Amino acid sequence: MRFIVYGAGAVGGVLGAYLHLSGQQVVLIARGAHLTAIRERGLTLEDATGSRTMAVPAVAGPREIEWRDGDVVLLGVKGQDTEAALRELAVYAPAATPVVCLQNGVDNERQALRAFEHVYGICVMSPTTHLTPGVVRADCHPVPGLLDVGRFPSGVDATAESIAAALRKAGYESVPRPDIMRWKYGKLLRNVGNAVDAVCGRADGVREIVGRIRAEAEAVLDAAGIAYTPEGEDNERRAGILKAAVADSRGGGSSWQSLARGTGHIEADYLSGEIVLVARLHGLTAPYNENARRWANLFAREGRPPASLPTEQWLATLPADA
Template sequence: MRFIVYGAGAVGGVLGAYLHLSGQQVVLIARGAHLAAIRDHGLTLEDATGSRTMAVPAVAGPGEIEWQDGDVVLLGVKGQDTEAALRELAACAPAATPVVCLQNGVDNERQALRAFEHVYGVCVMSPTTHLTPGVVRADCHPVPGLLDIGRFPSGADSAAEAIAAAFRKAGYESVPRPDIMRWKYGKLLRNVGNAVDAVCGRAAGVREIVGRIRAEAAAVLDAAGIAYTPEDEDDARRADILKAAVADSRGGGSSWQSLARGTGHIEADFLSGEIVLLARLHKLAAPYNENARRWANHFAREGRAPASLTPVDWLATLFE
């Protein structure tokens, strides 16, 4: 197999680095200053063992790749970039190419299935950081993450087994799961708090807001009849496997990092926004998730610094 990592940021960049270090073929698709840094100096991986810079092939888009049998796409872009990425892939990658969604949210796999026959979801539990062009960091050691995989919408086939084996060879924990979307909806319940983490940081009162956002999201999933892994099952999977290399090594999660890098966009529409969509489809209200979505998008559009809104101000706009 050769892995085409479309989106070599935090999760994709770290995974691409470990796959490369384990002797597996990797091509990174990156953009802007990050791509330029990788091409000029190599991809730098930081983890608990130190810093390593490696020469990994990197391109600006899938049209620069000579596609071959055995290629597997690891889709690592944020949810708001999935449509454009799939459009580029569909223009040049064979339709039989497996597409593996390494993303938060639950809509990416559905989009991919329109263009590609073999689509796989991955429940990603891998704390990583990407704030500097050309540099990514694994925040857990010795296991950098959990990457359980399954075919979308359900099932586990030989390709899922082979990809899971490749992930394990790279140092990750990975098992095929026929009910992978149940795990991804469970992960979504954790991720709906990302938007508040991004705009309010870890100020007093944030934990209570996040708890209400998650409870509201769970109620919406229950009303919609959507199965998800409960928190205790999710915690049991993580168990003692994910160990922080440095306490509080990240300033924040993936949404916080988007604001810190000033990307101008954020994936809130595909996290809390997914709950809002489901709520509207089932004639329910989801004010906490809607407020989270709106504030995150406002911060991204305005280029506001992460963690600069107080929880009091966040709550003041709850029912506007």
Template sequence: MRIVIVGAGAIGGVIGGRLHQHGYTTALIARGPHLTEIRRRGLRVEDPDHAVTVDVPVHGDVSEIGWRDGDVAVIATKSQDAVAALEALAAVAPPELPVICAQNGVDNEQQALRRFVNVYGIHVMCPATFLEPGVVQASSAPISGLLDVGRYPSGTDATSQAVAAALMGSRFDSRAVEDIMRWKYGKLLLNLGNAVQIVCGLGTGLEIAHRARQEGASCLEAAGVGFVSGEEDKERRGDLLTVRPVGGKSRGGGSTWQSATRGLNSIETDYLNGEIVLLGRLHGVPTPVNELLQRLAVEVVTGRRAAGSVSEAEILRRLGS
């Protein structure tokens, strides 16, 4: 089995780097300065205890891979880039290729199933960072993250079990699960606070994030969508994730914060808070907090507002609270 990581940023880079480090056949798809640095010096994977540079094969496009039987594609782009990545992959890979979505949000698997027969999801619990070309960080050690795998829309099979086994052998905790989307919807609720980090600033806006998650849970319940409870999530994590500083520096924000910090002009908020807004409109559930966060996050990333410039008090006033 060769595992091809499409999108070697924070999550994709840590997954691909760890797999290659531990002897699994792996290839990366990267772009821009990140691609250049990996080709020049290898991919540097840092964690609280060690740093390793892996000479993993890297390509600039999925058309360069030469897809063959036994390959598995792991899509690790941001959700807003998923359709473009899947379209490019579908143009050069067979429809039977196993495609695994290791992304935030819950729309990616459905998009993949439009184009490929065998689709899987990964429930990503992996505190990773990508801010510098050629370098990714895993903030938890010795376990880098929890990466449960399941077939979409449900079930397990030999592929999900083989991928989970490879991840288990590469400093992740992973299992094949029957109900992967229930776990991913639970993660979606947690990710509703990502926008708060760039709108209000790190460590602030906790009440806003709480209200966003309450709206999210109400929408999922109205839509009849199952999701794991906080208790289930806590039990799954146990004491496996141990987040500590890397290189003497504490981890900053999550994936949305990292995109904004790197100056990207798009973020995944439309597939996080926007997913809740969509469900609310479909099922008649008001979602004022998620709607406002969605708009404010876009204003930040497009430069109309400074990151961290909106106070919790201002948001509460705008919500009439």
């Protein structure tokens, strides 16, 4: 089994590094300065044990790979980049290639199933940071993350078992789960507050706003009859496993990092935006999630710095009846 990590940023880069260190075959797909740095100097992984630089094969896209039997794609791009990544993969990767969505959100697997028969989801619980081009950091130790895996839309097969075993060999906690999407919807509820974290930071009032966003999201999923892991079950899965190894210097999560790096795009349409979509499909409204989506997209589009919006201004743009 060889892993093609399509999107070697924070989560994908750290996972690719640990897979490589555990003796498993890895090819990274990266872009821009990150790709250049990996090719010229190697991929540097920082964790609680120190800093290691390793020579991991890295390419700019699927066309540069000599595809073979046993290849498994770990799709690690953000949700807004999934469609383009899959379109390119479908040209070069054999149709029987397993595609594993190493991503937040719940729409990636559905998109992948249009192009590939064998699709898997991973519920990503792995705090990581993309520090600089060529350098990534695992923020938990000794277990860098929880990466439970299952077939999409449901079930467990031999491939899922093999992937989970490979992840465990790399140092992760991984359990094959037949109901992986229930876990991913539970993770979605944890992620819907990312957009506010990104634009408002940790200012006074943010916790209350995030609480309202999550409560609204739960109500929408309940109304739509969509199963998700409740917070208590999610917390129990993490308990005693994910241990912070470094002081949190990120300032925020993955959406905050997108704004800090000035990427020009953000994942809000596939997090809070997913709740807005489900609400509209069922004749409901989700004003808090819609406000979160709109502000995050505005910040990304205009290149505004993260954590620079006062909570009062965020609240002032809610509908009067919200």
